[in-house]
Amino acid sequence: MDSEWSTASSDGVASESAPESASASESASESAEELHDGQADKRDAAWVAKRFPGATDAVLSCPMCFTQICFVCQHHVRFPGQYRAREVAHCRTLEDKLYVFGKRGRLEPAPDGAPQGSEVFRLVVCAECGARVGVVDADGAYHLFEVVAGS
Numbered sequence: 001m002d003s004e005w006s007t008a009s010s011d012g013v014a015s016e017s018a019p020e021s022a023s024a025s026e027s028a029s030e031s032a033e034e035l036h037d038g039q040a041d042k043r044d045a046a047w048v049a050k051r052f053p054g055a056t057d058a059v060l061s062c063p064m065c066f067t068q069i070c071f072v073c074q075h076h077v078r079f080p081g082q083y084r085a086r087e088v089a090h091c092r093t094l095e096d097k098l099y100v101f102g103k104r105g106r107l108e109p110a111p112d113g114a115p116q117g118s119e120v121f122r123l124v125v126c127a128e129c130g131a132r133v134g135v136v137d138a139d140g141a142y143h144l145f146e147v148v149a150g151s
């Protein structure tokens with residue numbers, strides 16, 4: 001009886017603790033990252049909500065390095081995944097990379113000698129990793145469409 005009990009309990013402990021600790025250490029690093037990002041998002045969202053109540057549809061991040069690049073933006077009414085913003089963070093504007101919106105609203109490199117004006121856009125890239133995130137027009141309005149949106 002005694003040996004049966006001790007065997008059962010030691011089996012139970014072994015089979016429970018071994019896979020649990022293995023999966024726990026795996027998922028711990030994953031969930032720690034998620035938790036960290038989630039907390040950062042919440043903090044920034046809270047900050048934005050405080051400073052610009054009801055002003056933003058999303059917090060936008062770089063798709064490559066996930067640096068947060070925009071805290072106040074409006075979701076485009078017609079194009080899902082596209083956002084307009086007046087201000088961005090951690091971004092660089094490439095003054096010599098000019099683009100125009102071609103037919104069907106596709107962004108295309110501006111042909112040489114393209115007229116300067118509101119129809120011409122300069123390329124905006126992530127300052128951290130250089131990924132293309134959108135364009136800015138002559139009025140300083142940002143059009144961000146290669147971004148990851150959080151709330």
Ligand SMILES: [Zn+2]
Pocket residue numbers: 062063064065066067126127128129130131
């Ligand atoms: Zn980046």
